Amino acid sequence: MRIDLHTHSSASDGTDTPAELVLGAAAAGLDVIALTDHDTVRGHAEAIAALPEGLTLVTGAELSCRVDGVSLHMLAYLFDPDEPELARERELVRDDRVPRARTMVGKLQALGVPIEWEQVARIAGDGSVGRPHIATALVELGVVETVSDAFTPEWLANGGRAYAQKHELDPFDAIRLVKAAGGVTVFAHPLAVKRGEVVPESSIARLAAAGLDGIEVDHMDHDEPTRARLRGLARELGLLTTGSSDYHGSRKTVGLGEYTTDPEIYGEITRRATGAFPVPGAGGPRPA
Numbered sequence: 001m002r003i004d005l006h007t008h009s010s011a012s013d014g015t016d017t018p019a020e021l022v023l024g025a026a027a028a029g030l031d032v033i034a035l036t037d038h039d040t041v042r043g044h045a046e047a048i049a050a051l052p053e054g055l056t057l058v059t060g061a062e063l064s065c066r067v068d069g070v071s072l073h074m075l076a077y078l079f080d081p082d083e084p085e086l087a088r089e090r091e092l093v094r095d096d097r098v099p100r101a102r103t104m105v106g107k108l109q110a111l112g113v114p115i116e117w118e119q120v121a122r123i124a125g126d127g128s129v130g131r132p133h134i135a136t137a138l139v140e141l142g143v144v145e146t147v148s149d150a151f152t153p154e155w156l157a158n159g160g161r162a163y164a165q166k167h168e169l170d171p172f173d174a175i176r177l178v179k180a181a182g183g184v185t186v187f188a189h190p191l192a193v194k195r196g197e198v199v200p201e202s203s204i205a206r207l208a209a210a211g212l213d214g215i216e217v218d219h220m221d222h223d224e225p226t227r228a229r230l231r232g233l234a235r236e237l238g239l240l241t242t243g244s245s246d247y248h249g250s251r252k253t254v255g256l257g258e259y260t261t262d263p264e265i266y267g268e269i270t271r272r273a274t275g276a277f278p279v280p281g282a283g284g285p286r287p288a
Contacts, residue, residue: 182275
C-alpha cells in the first residue's frame, strides 16, 4: 500500500480542487490519501464525491497551534467534524486569517513591495487565505523566484519581516479537543528549521505525555539526520511515525506520494480513531 497522510486542496492553500486532488492521487498510484487542509474540512464532501474506486480517503485537518511563542501545525485525523468545541476553534482560526493576511500585505508594502490585497484575494479564490497565497503573489511580482523562497526571515517565515501572528490553538488544547472528537493527532514537520523557529524536544515530550499520537518524520523539510533523530525520539516517547508529501499542488515542487506512511502505522491510526472512518472510493474507475 502507498499511503500519503498530508495534502492540501484549494479549500485552503493548495492549487488543486479536492476532486482534482483525489484523481491525481489515484493517477500517482496511491492507495490512501488524507486531505488535511488548514483549519477547515470544507473540501471533504467534494473529495468524497469524486473519490475513484480503489482509493481510500482519510478525512482530517491541519490545525494552527502555538506553544511558548512558537507556531506549530497539528495534523488531526478521522475526528467528528461536527463536534462543537473543535468546530468553534477551527472557525476562530479561519476568521482571523483575512485580518492577518491584510496585516502581512501592509508590512510588505512598507518594505517597498508593490503588492495589493486584491492580488492576494484573487490568488486565494475561495480558499482559506494564508501565507502561500501571499508567497505566490511575491513570485508573480518577481520579488522571489519560488514560493519556498518567500518563507525566509527576510519575508514570511515565522518571525520574519513581514510575518504576522494569527489566532492559534494551544497544542495541548488541540490534542484534548481532537481526542474528544474521536480523532488522532500527529505533529506535522516538527523540526522543519527552514520554516523558522521550532519547538524543543522537551515540548514534544510534554505533548506526548498529554496524548499526542505521533510525529511526521519523512517530510521534504527534514534531511536524513533530522529523520533519524526524530525516529529515535519517537521510540523514546512511544510515538507513531508518519511520512507524507505535504502536497500543495503547483505551489511546491513535491509530488503526491513522494513520502509515504508505513501501512502498519496507518492501521494503528485507524484503529485509534472513533470519530470518523476512512472512506473507500466508489466514484468511478481510477485514472489510466
